[in-house]
Amino acid sequence: MGDLIRVAHLLADAARPATLEHFRSTGLEADNKRPADFDPVTEGDRAAERAMRDVLAAERPDDAIIGEEYGTKEGTSGLTWVLDPIDGTRGYLSGTPTWGVLIAAGPQSGPVVGIIDQPYIGERFIGAPNHATVTGPHGTGALRTRAARPLSQSILFTTFPEVGSDAERAAFDAVADQAQLVRYGCDCYAYALLAAGQIDLVIEAGLNSYDIQAPIAVIQAAGGIVTDWDGNPVHNGGRVIAAANRDIHQQAMEILRSKMR
Known part of the structure; x- marks a missing residue:
């Protein structure tokens, strides 16, 4: 588990500069992946996923990968990394800081480690068994959901x-x-x-x-x-x-x- 958390942070660290290079750029363009609707993809999406795949190739080459932009890579370890290099590309394209980099790892039964990273604000939310923290402008603190209410x-x-x-x-x-x-x-x-x-x-x-x-x-x-x-x-x-x-x-x-x- 410790190694999965370590590598998840490496992935988020690699994706940050790749996304920020293009965010709020006046020349940012998007391709439409779904002609019947508007499902944009930018060079920021592609660059961030490439950067994360490069980290996994070096750090955990036997793991499988599912990525939004570059599809599936088979693995032999029983673990899969699930990557969304920019979740919220419409917001990214519009300049709002509500998009994020999504990173998860786990077996077929579901994720055991996850990161939601917002590079522009500098916030990183990470969850794993007995580990739930956020790091951002206010420093590092524990994550805890709200108590029950109507x-x-x-x-x-x-x-x-x-x-x-x-x-x-x-x-x-x-x-x-x-x-x-x-x-x-x-x-x-x-x-x-x-x-x-x-x-x-x-x-x-x-x-x-x-x-x-x-x-x-x-x-x-x-x-x-x-x-x-x-x-x-x-x-x-x-x-x-x-x-x-x-x-x-x-x-x-x-x-x-x-x-x-």
Whole structure:
């Protein structure tokens, strides 16, 4: 575990300059990976993933890799690194500091180490068994999710107002109607805020494994819970509910499940 944490930090250290070189550049351009929609990728995304893959080639060549931009590399160790070099490329392209570098490692059953790194702010959230810390402008401190409280007092985040399908949006809205405050558009930074005890819930749909594996490891280490909308493991992606504690997770999940029947 100690070596996985060490290498995870090396990956985040390598990705920082690669992303910052292009962030808020007036000449930053994006290619669209999904012509029917707008799914941008920039040289910052590609450069950061290349930098992290170079570190893994040197430090842990037998491990597998799943990366958003360069696909899958098979391994023989039983461990897989799951990399999202810039989660929130739309925000990156727009100049908002809510994107992040996501790094996770673990066996097929799910991540055991995760990092959410925000290079521009200089914040790094890391989670592993018996290890949950944040380092940033205020120094280094422990991560701990919020204690249980009623859904009516909760803060809820999601990235896209439409959430997913019409049915998924209706289910999300049913939870949102009972929350005290609903916010949008923070991508992976919302999960970091949950681990840091700032908010109570993040609910999303249509995620990939590289979107959620790092947040799972960080939030679980901080005392929270992350599942699909039926309470099952979600490290392979799909509909996600991340919660500060089991009580509010159960409250929100019951509403989601009732609306999706």
